[in-house]
Every structure is written in structure tokens, then in C-alpha cells.
Amino acid sequence: MPQERLPSRADNFSDWYNQLVLKAEMADYGPVRGTMVVRPYGWTLWENITAALDRRFKATGHVNAAFPLLIPMSFLQKEKDHVEGFSPQLAIVTIGGGEELEEPLVVRPTSETIIGHMYAKWIESYRDLPVLINVWNSVVRWELRTKLFLRTTEFYWQEGHTAHATAEEAKAETQQMLEVYADFAENEAAVPVIKGRKSGREKFAGGVDSYSVEAMMGDTRALQAGTSHFLGENFAKAFSIQYLNRENKQQYVSTTSWGLSTRFVGAIIMVHGDDQGLVLPPRLAPFQVVIVPIYKTEQERSAVMEQTERVQQSLAEFRLKLDDREEVTPGFKFNDWEMRGVPLRIEIGPKDVEQGQVTLARRDEKGRIRAPVEGVAQLVSATLDEIQANMLNKAREFMRENTHDPADYAEFKEVVKSGWADVWWCGEEDCEAKIKQETKATNRVIPLEQPGGQGVCIRCGNAATERAIFARAY
RNA sequence: CGGGGUGUGGCGCAGUCGGAAGCGCGCCGCGUUUGGGACGCGGAGGUCGGCGGUUCAAGUCCGCCCACCCCGACCA
Structure with missing residues (x-):
């Protein structure tokens, strides 16, 4: 636990x-x-x-x-x-x-x-x-x-x-x-x-x-x-x-x-991942959807479980987990599955049964939406695709925001403290070794996609024909 | 391998001047609860990292060893 x-x-x-x-x-x-x-x-x-x-x-x-x-x-x-x-x-x-x-x-x-x-x-x-x-x-x-x-x-x-x-x-x-x-x-x-x-x-x-x-x-x-x-x-x-x-x-x-x-x-x-825990991409997540039933009384329980079963059946194509534990509260389950990164949560409670709906909560964004039980499979499918795309876009944006093009070596030293540097580099091993010594950043890769043309090496100032990514690495 | 830190119930920690091992979480049982980490009552669980030393007495003081974590060097 x-x-x-x-x-x-x-x-x-x-x-x-x-x-x-x-x-x-x-x-x-x-x-x-x-x-x-x-x-x-x-x-x-x-x-x-x-x-x-x-x-x-x-x-x-x-x-x-x-x-x-x-x-x-x-x-x-x-x-x-x-x-x-x-x-x-x-x-x-x-x-x-x-x-x-x-x-x-x-x-x-x-x-x-x-x-x-x-x-x-x-x-x-x-x-x-x-x-x-x-x-x-x-x-x-x-x-x-x-x-x-x-x-x-x-x-x-x-x-x-x-x-x-x-x-x-x-x-x-x-x-x-x-x-x-x-x-x-x-x-x-x-x-x-x-x-x-x-x-x-x-x-x-x-x-x-x-x-x-x-x-x-x-x-x-x-x-x-x-x-x-x-x-x-x-x-x-x-x-x-x-x-x-x-x-x-x-x-x-x-x-x-x-x-x-x-x-x-x-x-x-x-x-x-975020401060709540894992955020797993729908295509790889062990569970793509978790269902959390919510009820107080025995009557509510049977009504909720009946609807839950119907929803479960209509979602047979997905990797699905029904969290029917009796010993923990729904609130606990929300946090628990968020930490485990399940992309989509479906809540089914008395209010949902009454309305013939379910409540959906995405892991990648805040907020909930409500949707009718009919057609929930299509909605889940579309939502998982959206989550998948959103996760890639967010990560791309983050990478773009944190990849810098420093004007000189002083700026280079600064940017690699908290990001990547995409710079002209002479390609000399000696130069790379010094950069590592002076900044802790190493040459990660010389991208296959090059802008062409030429420039001067960020550190030694010699002629450079390729751009390279320097960063602190794991 | 160098520097720093930590080792006490499963996990996180407290333990003063050396004098009866504690707290929170978790776990087990019963009951009440349940739309954002529920609560009450009752329980189980410890050779205090290991070895040695000092002492009437060591979780506590001393020595050695071991493990793990963080920062470096090395690496997918």
C-alpha cells in the first residue's frame, strides 16, 4: 500500500x-x-x-x-x-x-x-x-x-x-x-x-x-x-x-x-511523470482505463455495480481495471491510480446511474467530463488517442523550450545548467573533453538533421560544419 | 574508487546525562464509513546493520567492518 x-x-x-x-x-x-x-x-x-x-x-x-x-x-x-x-x-x-x-x-x-x-x-x-x-x-x-x-x-x-x-x-x-x-x-x-x-x-x-x-x-x-x-x-x-x-x-x-x-x-x-505520480502513454500503459464505482448504501451498490458491469462489457477492447476494493474510499483510489499513471479514470456513482452517464477524468489534464453510457467505448477510444497525442505534444514543447542556441561560450555554460545547447561544434575530441570538464555537459548527439552551411565552434572558435547537442546526461 | 550522509517493528522517524524500546503510517480483527488520501475500539510485529571493546548496566560511549542513499570519476 x-x-x-x-x-x-x-x-x-x-x-x-x-x-x-x-x-x-x-x-x-x-x-x-x-x-x-x-x-x-x-x-x-x-x-x-x-x-x-x-x-x-x-x-x-x-x-x-x-x-x-x-x-x-x-x-x-x-x-x-x-x-x-x-x-x-x-x-x-x-x-x-x-x-x-x-x-x-x-x-x-x-x-x-x-x-x-x-x-x-x-x-x-x-x-x-x-x-x-x-x-x-x-x-x-x-x-x-x-x-x-x-x-x-x-x-x-x-x-x-x-x-x-x-x-x-x-x-x-x-x-x-x-x-x-x-x-x-x-x-x-x-x-x-x-x-x-x-x-x-x-x-x-x-x-x-x-x-x-x-x-x-x-x-x-x-x-x-x-x-x-x-x-x-x-x-x-x-x-x-x-x-x-x-x-x-x-x-x-x-x-x-x-x-x-x-x-x-x-x-x-x-x-x-508529474507531482501526482506516473503519467503513462495509453498505448503502453498496463491499464488504459480504471473504473472506480462509488456508493454508500446496499441499494446504491447494486445499481452502481449493474451499470459498472455494462460499461465494463462495452469496454472489453481496452486494458481495463475495475477497482472494486471495499476497504478503501473512492478518494484514496483516485490518488492511487493517478500515482500509477492510468491514463483514464471512469467514475460511476449514484448520480451517474441516475443520469445514465459516467464521469471521466483524464490523467494528463485536470478536470472531469460526463458522458452518456451509450457510446462510451467510442469516447474512451477517442480520448485515449487524444491523451496519447497531447502527451507527445507537451513533451515536444518542453524539449523545444529547453533547447537553446547560445551566442557564445559564456552563454553556453549558463544554458547547459538547465537545458540543452544546440551549437556549432568543431568535432574535435579534445574540445569535447574540455567542454565536459568546464560545464559537465557532454556531446549527446550530432543530429542527423543538419541545417547545412557552416559556423564557428562554440568553444574553440574553429570552423565547424555540424551542429551538435550538448547537455548534462544520465 | 574519492567526498558527504544514513542505518532502531514492513515504511518514515524520535529516543535527552548510559538506567524498563517508543511514535506516525502500514498490517490483522470488529463496527461505523465511502463523489478527492475516512474514523473508533482491540491486536500482531524489534537479537536497535554486524563484530569486538569500555561499564554494575550500551540503541546511547570507543574501534573495526558491512549495507544503502546523495555528489563526483565510469557507463545503456
Whole structure:
């Protein structure tokens, strides 16, 4: 049972987030440092996310498979940058069945290596290509500072791994999946994103180019919501993934990988939530509608429940919860379901029965409306669509309002304290490092959509041909 | 791993000078309630984070350890 109030978002965003996740029963802390238990309400949201993504993966020709959790240490060492990037975060198994193992086994931090190993075995000819496999699993990365959903030692995700005959084809795949993530984020989660390329410092260990969709959280910090990597021939060379082309010549494949994790649940919470609690997008919410019956006497109860049943039947197409608990008051239920972010509440009381109506309360806006019982399904459907659209618009507006175009570096320093900076940037790693040192803001992404032309780098003043987003990030 | 903080019923906390472990919420039972977080009465629930020390006596004083949270470095 939840406690009464949440800390305000403006007052302490981090505290607000932590308490909300616990009180809304999305997740709880596991017994091992940094681990997370995803509770049924949170997992249902994740299941709805996975369903929406999986649909899109299948529609773009991908199939699902499963690969082992344990990976020989030597596999990671085959790609130099990869092992360097991940070694500080590895959990390693050294004992099995009571015996010291000959070779330590890594608990997968990601599956490029073991999948590369298998692809080398499976791919012989250009006729075997492309290989388009996705995996739903969990991975382990030994994180120093954890936060429920956003960064946990073990997290759930999907990782897509594809192999292609040419670099061009692999690059197209990388872009395609970035588009899939952006489409999912905006149309299912109502989370607006910026698509772009990662800077050298931020890209995937062992890859050639990384792309991401970046979202602005309610405190204006940036969150990488999904990534898509072009791996070139790096892993193909490390694992000898070769095929014979039409001319009977051995060629290396080009590979990609792309992932989206339970972190996205955190994004939904932080983008849409308010001081009352969660606000969940109708397309993904575990419950789209909650019905709260209201009555005093036994006569009222039977009349109300009769109408409630009729309404319930007419709303069979929606994910619906009837809150018929006797031990709490309607007022308590209103607050409870608001905290849990249910998009639409239907109240049915004696006055409604009398009028043959129901009372609707939207989670995204204040106020109630009354509507006749007849045709309530169409109204609910239209209202959920409106809520979905309104949530995306509000989040877009927030992102726009908090994205700035500072005139000089002094102004840049100011704006990144509470927003994003969209600026000309020279692209030098050294310059990026200094910006981070001086402002705590990092290069989030170099947007795919560029205005063209050129300018001067916001920090060093050198010629710049691209604009980049700088922000404090999670 | 560096800096700061906190560990006392499920949760949030109080506990003075070392002298009988408390409060609020939640939980269980009964009754009254129910259109914005109801109320009364009666209950259950604790090796005070762990180990060691000082003392007639430790939640309280001392030492070590552990865990968690916040801020940094690292990361999806």
C-alpha cells in the first residue's frame, strides 16, 4: 500500500523518481547491490514495450533467437577496443561445479562476441546473407552508481545483431533500426527524440559509428534511449566471419548491433511523470482505463455495480481495471491510480446511474467530463488517442523550450545548467573533453538533421560544419 | 574508487546525562464509513546493520567492518 505524498519534482527530481518507482510498485531493490526486481506493474509496462518493438523488428525482417549467458573470456579479448571498453564492468565466473575453471567465463555484458563466433560458423556464402537476428535477454555490467531502471547491474533489453555482404547494406540497417527506435519512442511512448550520430568519445567500444535517439527528461537532462551501431568489419575480422561472393572470393561481412533496454521505462517515468505520480502513454500503459464505482448504501451498490458491469462489457477492447476494493474510499483510489499513471479514470456513482452517464477524468489534464453510457467505448477510444497525442505534444514543447542556441561560450555554460545547447561544434575530441570538464555537459548527439552551411565552434572558435547537442546526461 | 550522509517493528522517524524500546503510517480483527488520501475500539510485529571493546548496566560511549542513499570519476 502506498504512502501519502511524493516529494515534488521541482524540489528534488532524483528523490521524486526513486520514491515514485517504489510507490507505484514498478520495481524494488534486489539484495545484491545495484540489482533490480521488476515488479508486475513495471514488467507489464516493459512487456508492452517489448511487444511494440518486436512487432517492428518482425516487420523489418528480423527473427528472434537466444545465445548463452556465459562467454569465454578469450572471446572478448579478440577485439581490442571492445575488451578495453568493457573490462572494468565485467562479472567473471571462475569456479564451476566446485572446480577452478581453466578459462574464466564472462557473464555477457553484450553478445557481439559470442554471436560473432556463431556467425563465423553459420555464414559461408553470400546466399547466407543477410543474417538478421534479434535477442531478448538480460546482460550484466558492474556499475558503480546505479539507479532503478536507468542503470542497474543487470538489465533487460533486446540486442539485434545483423551481418551483411556490404558496408552500405549494414549502414542502411543501422539507420533503419535507428528509425524504428525513433518511431517507437514517439508513436508508442510519446517520447520525442533527436536522432543522431555519437561522437568518438561516446561511441560503442569496438564499433565504427554509433547512433542514438536522445530524449529530454523532466529535469532537462538527456537520456540515451536507444542505440544503433555500425560495426564495420571489426568483429568480422576478430571472429573470421567470411563469405564467398559471386566471384568465389572470400569477403568479410559487415555487422551491426542495436539495443533498447529497461532504461526506457525510466525515460517514460521521467518524461511524463508529474507531482501526482506516473503519467503513462495509453498505448503502453498496463491499464488504459480504471473504473472506480462509488456508493454508500446496499441499494446504491447494486445499481452502481449493474451499470459498472455494462460499461465494463462495452469496454472489453481496452486494458481495463475495475477497482472494486471495499476497504478503501473512492478518494484514496483516485490518488492511487493517478500515482500509477492510468491514463483514464471512469467514475460511476449514484448520480451517474441516475443520469445514465459516467464521469471521466483524464490523467494528463485536470478536470472531469460526463458522458452518456451509450457510446462510451467510442469516447474512451477517442480520448485515449487524444491523451496519447497531447502527451507527445507537451513533451515536444518542453524539449523545444529547453533547447537553446547560445551566442557564445559564456552563454553556453549558463544554458547547459538547465537545458540543452544546440551549437556549432568543431568535432574535435579534445574540445569535447574540455567542454565536459568546464560545464559537465557532454556531446549527446550530432543530429542527423543538419541545417547545412557552416559556423564557428562554440568553444574553440574553429570552423565547424555540424551542429551538435550538448547537455548534462544520465 | 574519492567526498558527504544514513542505518532502531514492513515504511518514515524520535529516543535527552548510559538506567524498563517508543511514535506516525502500514498490517490483522470488529463496527461505523465511502463523489478527492475516512474514523473508533482491540491486536500482531524489534537479537536497535554486524563484530569486538569500555561499564554494575550500551540503541546511547570507543574501534573495526558491512549495507544503502546523495555528489563526483565510469557507463545503456
